[in-house]
Amino acid sequence: MSNKVLMKLKGITRTYLMGEVTVDALKETSLDIYEGELLVILGPSGSGKSTLLNIMGGMDLPSTGEVFFDGENLSRAAEGQLTAYRRQEVGFVFQFYNLIPDLTAGENVELAAGLVEGPLSVTEMLKEVGLATRIDHFPSQLSGGEQQRVAIARAAVKKPRLLLCDEPTGALDHLTGKLMLSLLQKVNREQGSTVVIVTHNTPISAMAQRIVRMSSGRISEIIENTSPLSPERIDW
Numbered sequence: 001m002s003n004k005v006l007m008k009l010k011g012i013t014r015t016y017l018m019g020e021v022t023v024d025a026l027k028e029t030s031l032d033i034y035e036g037e038l039l040v041i042l043g044p045s046g047s048g049k050s051t052l053l054n055i056m057g058g059m060d061l062p063s064t065g066e067v068f069f070d071g072e073n074l075s076r077a078a079e080g081q082l083t084a085y086r087r088q089e090v091g092f093v094f095q096f097y098n099l100i101p102d103l104t105a106g107e108n109v110e111l112a113a114g115l116v117e118g119p120l121s122v123t124e125m126l127k128e129v130g131l132a133t134r135i136d137h138f139p140s141q142l143s144g145g146e147q148q149r150v151a152i153a154r155a156a157v158k159k160p161r162l163l164l165c166d167e168p169t170g171a172l173d174h175l176t177g178k179l180m181l182s183l184l185q186k187v188n189r190e191q192g193s194t195v196v197i198v199t200h201n202t203p204i205s206a207m208a209q210r211i212v213r214m215s216s217g218r219i220s221e222i223i224e225n226t227s228p229l230s231p232e233r234i235d236w
C-alpha cells in the first residue's frame with residue numbers, strides 16, 4: 001500500500017426519494033483509498049455498503065459531495081467519461097457472478113479484455129484461476145465457485161487499478177469462499193490492483209490492510225491492520 005490516494009470521497013451523501021419517503025442511504029461520508037491497498041468494508045444490512053461501492057465504481061453518483069479518482073472529479077464527469085472510467089479502470093465482482101449466460105467462460109473474459117488496451121492473456125488468466133480446461137464451457141455448465149472464478153478472471157484480465165467486490169463469497173460455501181478471497185488477495189499483491197471488498201462477514205476483514213466499518217449510512221470506524229492474514233487462515 002502506497003501513500004498515494006487513488007480515490008477520494010469527499011463529504012458524499014446519497015438520498016433516494018421513494019414517493020413521500022426519503023431514504024438516506026449515505027450520510028456525509030468521507031474516505032481516502034490508497035493505491036495498492038486491500039480494504040474491507042463491513043457493516044450490517046442496509047448500512048450503505050453497496051451504495052458506497054457503486055459510487056466508487058461510477059455506477060451511481062452521490063446526491064451531494066465529490067468523488068475523485070486519481071485527481072479527476074467523477075462527480076462532475078460527463079456520462080461518456082464515467083463509462084470510460086468504469087470500463088478502463090474498474091473491475092467488478094458481484095455476489096451472483098453476473099456472467100453473460102450465452103457466452104462461454106473464455107468469451108466472458110474476452111469481452112472484458114476487449115475494453116482495455118494491453119489486457120492480460122485470456123487463456124493465462126483462466127489458467128491462473130484454475131479453469132484452463134473449462135474455457136469453452138457456458139456458465140450453466142459451471143458450479144457457483146467456478147462461475148465466481150470466471151468473474152474474478154473477467155475483472156482481473158483488465159488489470160484494473162480498482163477492483164470492487166460486493167459480497168464475493170456470499171453465495172459460496174466456506175472453502176470455496178476462501179479460494180475466491182485468496183485469488184483476490186493474489187490480484188492485489190501481484191497486479192497491484194487496489195481491492196475493496198464489501199461483506200457483512202466480520203472475520204473476512206482479517207485479510208485487509210484497513211477495515212472500514214459502516215453503520216446507518218455512515219463510516220463509524222476505520223481500523224488499520226498491520227498484519228493481514230491470508231484467507232486460508234481465516235475461519236467464519
Ligand SMILES: Nc1ncnc2c1ncn2[C@@H]1O[C@H](COP(=O)(O)OP(=O)(O)OP(=O)(O)O)[C@@H](O)[C@H]1O
Nearest residue numbers: 016023025043044045046047048049050051052200
Ligand atoms: N435504489 C434504491 N432505492 C431506494 N432505497 C435504496 C436503494 N438502494 C438502496 N436503498 C436503501 O439505502 C440503504 C442502504 O442500502 P445498501 O444496499 O447500500 O446497504 P448494504 O449495507 O449494502 O446492505 P446489504 O448488506 O443488505 O446489501 C438501505 O436502507 C436501502 O433500502
